[in-house]
Amino acid sequence: MGFQPIKFYQTGTFTVGNRLLPPEQRSVQSGMERANALNSGHRACQGCGEALGARYAIDAAMNASGNKLIAVNATGCLEVFSTPYPETSWQIPWIHSLFGNAPAVATGVAAANRVRARKAGLPDSEVRVIAQGGDGSTTDIGLGCLSGMFERNDDVLYICYDNQAYMNTGVQRSSATPPAARTATTMPVGPEPGNTFGQGKNVPMIAMAHGIPYVATATVADLRDLEYKVTKAMSMRGARYIHIFVPCPLGWGSASNDTIKIARLAKETGLFPVFEAEYGEVVNVSKIRQRQPVEDYLRLQRRFAHLFGKKARLDVIERFQQMAEQNIRNFGLLADEKVTVGFRSSEHRK
Amino acid sequence: MNKPFAITLNVGSSLENKTGTWRTFRPVYTKRLSPCNNACPAGEDTQGWLFHAESGDYETAWRHLTQENPMPAVMGRVCYHPCEGACNRGKLDSAVGINSVERFLGDEAIKHGWKFAAPAKESGKRVMVVGAGPAGLSAAYQLRRMGHQVVIFEAGPMAGGMMRFGIPKYRLPREVLDAEVQRIVEMGVELKLNAKVDNILTTMKEDKFDAAFLAVGAHIAKRTAIPATESSRILDAVSVLRGMEGADKPMLGRRVVVYGGGNTAIDVARTAKRLGAEEAIIVYRRTREKMPAHDFEVEEALQEGVMVRWLSTIKQVGDGGSITVEKMELDESGKPVPTGEFDTLEADSVILALGQDVDLGLLDGVPDLTFQDGVVQVGDNMMTGYAGIFAGGDMVPSDRTVTVGVGHGKHAARHIDAWLRGSRYEEPGKAELANYEKLNPWYYTDADKTVRPMLDIIRRQSTFDEVQGGLNESNALFEARRCMSCGNCFECDNCYGVCPDNAVIKLGPGKKFEFNYEYCKGCGICAEECPCGAIKMESEAT
Numbered sequence: 001m002g003f004q005p006i007k008f009y010q011t012g013t014f015t016v017g018n019r020l021l022p023p024e025q026r027s028v029q030s031g032m033e034r035a036n037a038l039n040s041g042h043r044a045c046q047g048c049g050e051a052l053g054a055r056y057a058i059d060a061a062m063n064a065s066g067n068k069l070i071a072v073n074a075t076g077c078l079e080v081f082s083t084p085y086p087e088t089s090w091q092i093p094w095i096h097s098l099f100g101n102a103p104a105v106a107t108g109v110a111a112a113n114r115v116r117a118r119k120a121g122l123p124d125s126e127v128r129v130i131a132q133g134g135d136g137s138t139t140d141i142g143l144g145c146l147s148g149m150f151e152r153n154d155d156v157l158y159i160c161y162d163n164q165a166y167m168n169t170g171v172q173r174s175s176a177t178p179p180a181a182r183t184a185t186t187m188p189v190g191p192e193p194g195n196t197f198g199q200g201k202n203v204p205m206i207a208m209a210h211g212i213p214y215v216a217t218a219t220v221a222d223l224r225d226l227e228y229k230v231t232k233a234m235s236m237r238g239a240r241y242i243h244i245f246v247p248c249p250l251g252w253g254s255a256s257n258d259t260i261k262i263a264r265l266a267k268e269t270g271l272f273p274v275f276e277a278e279y280g281e282v283v284n285v286s287k288i289r290q291r292q293p294v295e296d297y298l299r300l301q302r303r304f305a306h307l308f309g310k311k312a313r314l315d316v317i318e319r320f321q322q323m324a325e326q327n328i329r330n331f332g333l334l335a336d337e338k339v340t341v342g343f344r345s346s347e348h349r350k
Numbered sequence: 351m352n353k354p355f356a357i358t359l360n361v362g363s364s365l366e367n368k369t370g371t372w373r374t375f376r377p378v379y380t381k382r383l384s385p386c387n388n389a390c391p392a393g394e395d396t397q398g399w400l401f402h403a404e405s406g407d408y409e410t411a412w413r414h415l416t417q418e419n420p421m422p423a424v425m426g427r428v429c430y431h432p433c434e435g436a437c438n439r440g441k442l443d444s445a446v447g448i449n450s451v452e453r454f455l456g457d458e459a460i461k462h463g464w465k466f467a468a469p470a471k472e473s474g475k476r477v478m479v480v481g482a483g484p485a486g487l488s489a490a491y492q493l494r495r496m497g498h499q500v501v502i503f504e505a506g507p508m509a510g511g512m513m514r515f516g517i518p519k520y521r522l523p524r525e526v527l528d529a530e531v532q533r534i535v536e537m538g539v540e541l542k543l544n545a546k547v548d549n550i551l552t553t554m555k556e557d558k559f560d561a562a563f564l565a566v567g568a569h570i571a572k573r574t575a576i577p578a579t580e581s582s583r584i585l586d587a588v589s590v591l592r593g594m595e596g597a598d599k600p601m602l603g604r605r606v607v608v609y610g611g612g613n614t615a616i617d618v619a620r621t622a623k624r625l626g627a628e629e630a631i632i633v634y635r636r637t638r639e640k641m642p643a644h645d646f647e648v649e650e651a652l653q654e655g656v657m658v659r660w661l662s663t664i665k666q667v668g669d670g671g672s673i674t675v676e677k678m679e680l681d682e683s684g685k686p687v688p689t690g691e692f693d694t695l696e697a698d699s700v701i702l703a704l705g706q707d708v709d710l711g712l713l714d715g716v717p718d719l720t721f722q723d724g725v726v727q728v729g730d731n732m733m734t735g736y737a738g739i740f741a742g743g744d745m746v747p748s749d750r751t752v753t754v755g756v757g758h759g760k761h762a763a764r765h766i767d768a769w770l771r772g773s774r775y776e777e778p779g780k781a782e783l784a785n786y787e788k789l790n791p792w793y794y795t796d797a798d799k800t801v802r803p804m805l806d807i808i809r810r811q812s813t814f815d816e817v818q819g820g821l822n823e824s825n826a827l828f829e830a831r832r833c834m835s836c837g838n839c840f841e842c843d844n845c846y847g848v849c850p851d852n853a854v855i856k857l858g859p860g861k862k863f864e865f866n867y868e869y870c871k872g873c874g875i876c877a878e879e880c881p882c883g884a885i886k887m888e889s890e891a892t
Contacts, residue, residue: 016847040869041364047873257874
């Protein structure tokens with residue numbers, strides 16, 4: 001069974017909490033005792049989706065692990081804005097090494113934990129390990145280390161906060177940047193303005209292809225789903241991967257107050273399929289609740305501004321719509337549709 | 351600056367870094383006026399009492415409600431609920447069944463015997479109220495709460511006014527009305543029945559009243575000159591409906607024609623049907639769209655077999671009940687004009703429902719009053735031209751509904767109270783309206799309105815049992831929770847959750863939230879994602 005929404009309680013599971021909900025049905029974020037793992041005073045921009053997503057995820061993991069958690073951070077915005085030496089916003093043990101080696105460092109931390117546990121006569125370590133990074137460190141620079149960690153099935157939950165470009169160095173393209181998007185390295189000039197169509201990587205699918213125990217995607221627009229997935233991942237051992245969609249007001253040229261709205265539209269248009277997979281097989285998808293055209297999503301972001309206005313590129317917008325349609329077909333994102341993607345080759349892992 | 355090499359910051363937590371200085375706009379918690387509250391003629395805090403009903407605390411909800419209106423069980427039956435017409439949820443799926451929840455609360459109060467508290471202290475002032483209808487009872491209740499001695503003079507044999515003598519039993523069972531009147535009397539309000547006031551100034555002087563509130567209903571039927579023979583039986587709707595309260599029910603015959611298009615015409619036609627008339631035909635000069643009666647009542651009447659002759663006027667009532675009807679048509683401006691085509695109808699009685707007037711006899715000899723269109727003029731403070739005499743309900747210019755009457759009574763009471771103390775009651779300013787655009791409706795669960803059960807059609811045609819049923823505990827709770835709490839925080843924790851900077855402090859159940867402006871960067875996500883529009887962004891520039 002996947003994430004179970006609360007059927008009727010005025011706002012159900014859509015809001016963070018609700019005064020009418022019994023305590024066991026409340027989110028981690030609604031609690032006065034939440035860990036606030038990423039504390040106030042961090043230097044993320046106004047309306048930062050990554051800061052929000054990181055606190056959602058790590059607080060949920062802290063809750064699931066009884067606060068016994070170590071985080072390994074790749075280089076990126078999250079690292080830079082949270083920990084300008086000698087200050088830190090992290091309220092958990094936290095380590096940063098290089099841009100691309102976070103999965104390998106996390107493997108090492110997990111191995112050390114296991115040794116300590118065995119010396120203490122325990123079968124497994126109580127202290128759990130999370131590795132986290134942005135899309136640059138995950139999909140480009142650290143992909144080799146990540147693939148190795150998946151392949152060895154190390155006991156690490158890797159979380160990618162995907163804001164679709166290298167933001168802290170000045171918005172350069174990554175392999176997670178969507179087509180047509182303007183970045184510092186893909187300017188909106190020429191007949192095919194912005195980032196090229198047909199390139200880029202789908203790391204959740206790459207992770208699934210490794211046949212690891214758990215792969216999931218989530219957005220900052222659906223907290224309850226995100227917390228459910230982190231909690232579920234923390235209940236498992238082995239390599240796990242969660243890919244969280246986090247809008248970036250600075251890099252995307254969106255209003256700081258639209259961060260959650262944009263994430264919601266990414267899911268509701270079908271551009272970002274939200275699902276979970278076990279051992280290479282999709283087991284649940286979050287259905288689209290109120291289907292929206294891709295224009296509604298694109299229009300809020302200045303990185304797509306060259307698709308609108310006097311010289312509107314309706315053809316490009318149509319290609320986006322086709323991408324959404326393909327996701328909707330592949331993942332069965334509409335009610336009563338079935339999933340048609342997945343890998344069924346990892347029975348041996350179970 | 352005694353720091354190690356390459357270090358410019360103090361070692362420690364990022365809490366040292368007060369990011370609140372980045373802010374150009376600040377979020378502020380606000381209370382906006384919900385459209386239901388704004389639309390209520392009785393000034394009920396609908397959203398406020400629904401908030402308590404949502405948590406199942408019906409007594410608190412009822413006590414909150416009755417601060418504005420002492421008769422929710424009546425109102426939950428007879429009010430035309432403009433609140434539901436204004437409800438923002440109507441733009442999402444269907445309006446919250448506010449009226450049905452109100453009725454549920456009123457019925458709970460009667461079932462459990464909840465009483466009004468006696469006033470904390472006596473003011474020593476005496477106020478007389480003329481008329482025990484909705485306006486008079488509402489004023490008496492409010493004045494008594496404020497500690498004044500109140501005596502109601504009611505000309506009729508029973509309290510209730512038009513609620514008893516105008517609204518049929520099948521819409522308002524009398525035991526419900528009696529229970530709510532009795533609760534007001536039990537607060538220490540003196541109710542004098544069969545006590546018609548002939549001259550207001552004399553009564554005030556003799557009984558030493560400091561002020562008076564007049565709420566005489568419109569009990570006199572308007573007549574129109576229809577040529578008729580001696581033997582024809584022409585009645586008026588007010589007398590027919592009043593007659594229903596006596597021991598001898600009116601004799602209307604087998605075929606009844608009702609002339610008029612208001613709610614009273616519908617009421618009397620439905621009453622005729624229940625008294626055994628085989629035919630009850632309403633003759634109305636315009637079309638259904640133009641009919642002043644509420645459409646749901648027209649619909650209910652049609653379901654019960656009442657027939658309507660649209661675009662028709664009665665020209666003559668002849669011998670043996672033969673009625674000559676002229677067909678009308680609408681001109682370009684929508685006015686009905688005669689066509690010269692005639693038709694005849696057979697009827698044992700003709701009932702005129704052409705509107706009502708107020709008997710203003712008690713005001714004879716009172717100086718400085720102004721009258722217009724058969725009603726007395728009052729100021730914003732509900733006071734007539736004569737100091738100390740206030741008026742409300744059907745006898746002042748207004749829509750003639752129970753809800754308006756209750757609102758008049760409440761407003762007049764507040765102004766009377768202030769006047770007695772030699773001051774003036776100032777209406778609190780209205781907050782900004784929480785219209786649909788201020789909400790983020792994504793967050794509300796999909797939930798359609800609960801439909802109240804209706805009495806089966808056979809019993810509706812033959813008995814005076816209540817047509818519309820009420821909600822039970824579980825569906826009343828469901829209905830209350832459909833409320834979106836427009837403009838008022840209902841503690842959904844969204845702001846607390848969605849802040850990327852932990853700059854919202856949760857104060858605990860019932861205490862709501864506070865912003866931590868030391869760290870709030872002013873991104874505005876909280877205001878954008880607040881479902882009910884209870885956060886606004888203000889510029890830091892000012």
